[in-house]
Amino acid sequence: MRKFLFATVAAALCATTAASEVKIGMITTLSGGGAGLGIDVRDGFMLAIAQSGRDDIEVVIEDDQRKPDVAVQLSDKMVQSERVDIMTGIIWSNLAMAVVPSVVGQGVFYLSPNAGPSQLAGQGCHENYFNVAWQNDNLHEAAGAYANSVGYENSFIMAPNYPAGQDALTGYKRLYTGALSGEVFTQLGQTDYAAEIAQIRASGADSVFFFLPGGMGISFLKQYADSGVDIPVIGPAFSFDQGILQAVGDAALGVVNTSQWNKDIDNPTNAAFVETFQAEYGRLPSLYASQGFDTANLLISALEVADPSDGDAFRDALRAAEFDSTRGDFSFGPNHHPIQTIYAREVIKEGDVYTNKIIGVALENHADAYAAACKM
């Protein structure tokens, strides 16, 4: 009786706001530099929610401005005031590190649509934390594996001097078996790579691996193409994503990059996703959009089975990952990070639009290197 009474009161209270049963908090970057990534994740995520036809899911979206302190406060707001059941959305590793540990510690589920810092995959893993994108090292490892497969033996490697950059070079070196002709850390936010390109030219390398997210990658590729150096370049998908390829232009043509997703992966889910995304938003979906889309579908699949208030059941439902991923096969490893195939893609031009085409598999059913350290 008391329980029933409580339920009616709660229902009466909720009626004034919205008739939702599941509340999802999304903190992502929607303004300032890097907003493109957050917008893609949001759009992909919301597309899946809309397609599910469920009107009992409420998504609260907030803009973190790519500032860690803002993200932390928004997460406090999500947990304390909005009382969300599940959180998602963060793009950047440093923001994730600031937010995720305390959020999952408070009993909220967190599904990462983009960032996968190594700490959260290894010792710092948590039963309520699921990564739907990749562990940060994955695409770099794939690049190293690809370099082996095409016989590169002397790579010049380069990344900004910050933790994700240092991880990128470590990730590449983990599987790459050749020698290094140079290893350079650039400044974060650097826009001119003339000095590095000169070093590459002088290094005698047979391949260049770089990790330069966002505008840094655009600048590097344009300058590299103009420098006349013709050593082949490989990199993770971040610098060749749909959102920025148009700004790189011809300079990116033919470059091989590694990604767990591409719009030409042949499965019905993906084909439908690419088509509906384009219809809805008038642009081709990016890697980030696919990750947002997958995250939402994973979530919905778990909601079909269990309610988030029943933590253990819901967690098991998430772990099962019974959803149709745009990537095809998708499953979670013991540390709740994906086990998935990573492809090598090449940048091509389709009509007026620059995009990617899969040219091969870099790593099959690949898990991350930190799972062993995770005690869950």
Place this chain on the structure above:
Amino acid sequence: MRVKEKHVNALVIIGLIALPLFALISDEPFTITLATRAVILALAAVGLNIILGMGGLVSFGHALFFGIGGYTMGILAYHAQTYTTLDLGLFATGGTEFMPVIWVVAMVVSAVLAYLIGLLVLRTSGVYFIMITLAFAQMFYYFAISWAQYGGEDGLSIYVRNDFPGLNTLVPIQFFCICFVILCLVLFLKARLQNSPFGLALNAMRQTATRVETVGLNPMKLKLLAFVISGAITGLAGALFADLNRFVSPTMFSWQLSGELIVLIIIGGVGRLMGPVIGACIFVALEHFLSGLTEFWHIYLGLILLGIVLFARGGVIGLLTGKEGAHV
């Protein structure tokens, strides 16, 4: 209607007590977090206002001390939580999670840095001072980004707040109380300082350094001490801010943050005791409400700031009291 400045001040303090209490009753803990953020930013700006408002020197690099305070807290707590030793060359310590100790260390480190940096930067004035303070903050910013041991760009998470005897600091209202009491204490000390012989001399120094010299005082020493006090208070605020977020990162050193601290002061009113407090409350409120309205809220924030500079000289306090007040 014109009101007296002290009434405005009293109203602000009452508001700052009432809002979190109201939030507590209506169970809106996030409002308390917002109020705490405002209080801490206000504290940092009160520190900046000593050198900027009283001393007339526009420091565009005060985020440096904010960041130093934050990192002091982060490093001490990190070593305490991981049971590792912090080797300082001369001696090694185990870090600490005890707030009062962290505060003292943050203030001392900030003060020592302010002294050393002040010796150099206070030789310049005007625009050069603005720019050289900016340069020092940028140096620390880039250093923090590449300081891998403490997280570099990723920053350093400490997961739980540090301890204060008798309180559970993770409860928003209790942490708010700590910050609020510190702010009141610092405001009280600042009020004393403002009227003390030192405050009077510093105030005169801003208006005419020549006069201060000809009565036998040393303007450089006055400025240096003001800079040290200013840095120490902002450092303390940095330590609290890091505790609020349970997280430090290089963005605490960023020039945008230095700019925001200046913005807070100007919104409230330069050289006024409560100027930074009012400025911080308004700024946090704007940030919160505008960002809820539109994705492009920075445009509106910019327009509002522009309006304040062009049409409300003397800040909000100046607008309310009808006096422009001290202007640098």
Place this chain on the structure above:
Amino acid sequence: MSDPILATRNLKKSFGALIATDDVSIDLKAGEIHAIIGPNGAGKSTLINQICGGLRPDSGSVALLGCDISDYSTGARARAGLGRTFQISELAMEDSVLENAVLGAIGAGAGPWKFWKSALKTQGLTDRAEAALARVGLSDQRDMKVANLSHGQRRQLEVAVSLTLSPKAFIMDEPMAGLGAEGSKTMTGFLDGLRSEAPILLVEHDMDAVFALADRISVLVYGKIIATGRADEIRASKVVREAYLGDAA
């Protein structure tokens, strides 16, 4: 004759080709008013600045009470006993009259390293400040903002601030400037009585005041002292007439 309170020896200062102060040696004896006159651009301000420490001379020295203060900073010279007033008022315009006088008292007293007690409630400071204000006749204006004072009152406050320092010697740069006939008369009377307290090095354009007050007059032309003597001697001096008073005489 006793030693001079203040003495400069062979002060030289040039700005590029322009020699602003050329080998100037003057002294100020106890109880006297020593006026320095000269046409505009003669180097009077440059000379005062070298005495008070705002400018470094190229060569030469300044001594106060027999002690060489050439290497002292402006502040140190003030603490050693130089009380200066400015041609254009150097006052904290946003502050009250009393606060400006208290600033002097802070400099004269224990210094600014006190952070707790309100300066305006520290009796030692306010007594000293109010005494100085009373002497120049500004007691009634003590709570006014300096920005709201009349020009003449600011001149008085300039003098009052230097009084709070109880200096060994006054250096006054045109205290009569812009005072009007009535004001000049009051100021002349006041300075007349002040010389027994500490001697005054007076730079002044108001010739009536100079001839009424000065025990000795030095004439500075193109950075050189061309004559020093009693008022009547200067008035009679042919050199001075030619070089300075010229046609006007």
Place this chain on the structure above:
Amino acid sequence: MSSILVIEQILNGLQFGVMLFLMAAGLTLIFGVMGLINLAHGSLYMIGAFAAAAVAGATGSFFLALVAALVAAAVAGAIVEMVVIRRLYNAAHLDQVLATFALILIFSEGTRWVFGSFPLFLDIPNALSGPVTLPGGIQYPLYRLTLIAIGLAVALGLWLLIERTRIGIQIRAGENDREMIGALGVDISKLYTLVFALGAALAGLAGALVGAIQSVQVGMGEPVLILAFVVIVIGGIGSIRGAFIGALLVGLTDTLGGVFLPEIFKLFMDSGAAQKSGSALASMSIYLLMGMVLIWRPTGLFGARA
């Protein structure tokens, strides 16, 4: 390390320096004549780049893109001067900092509102793309050589403008004595608008030129702005000559520091650590340079003595 590499890096530093000069010249001119600190100068750089990208996208002509960048930045500058900046000439530095800080917010988000959140495309014109071989066998991009040439030409042009023309006389008079230009019978407010628009146009030009080899995106102006401030502070605020010397110093320090510091560190530590600490120090090097210059000369190399 070969001498070819060293020369190439010096060229890179030079190229970076002259582009910084385009930014710094406008800033220092505006400060010298009007006494204004313009934090929004970086926004004008961004406007130039976006205008160029938009026009290049529509017409395919790089030349038209450059013209568009100049015009757009100059017009934006003139409008900002007339609407906002004009009210700030007699204001405290503090108000100027705040108002122009507000302008950055408005410009950045406004640009994002118009052009979206994704970077725009702007490419090097075909005629200038690819490397050329310099004497000594150095392969160097033609476009970068062009940038160096344009930068030097603009420096020369500015020098002629200021030393040899009527407007130059007015500008110099304004730097020395603001009342004086009024006495000369010059329309001050027109002169101010003109100088501001000129400074803005230089920033816009730099944005367009650099945009072709970098990423045209919102927020691209702020890092350059801070560097330009470092430049004019080193050179002495208000001095065009100082801005030129300062820009080259900063360009060379930044480029050569980034390359050689890690190499130097490798002499006494292992390679990985040397890379990290060397590049960490390199990122601080220009600020160290600025600190040292200001401690040595508190008003910069060519600044008026305070």
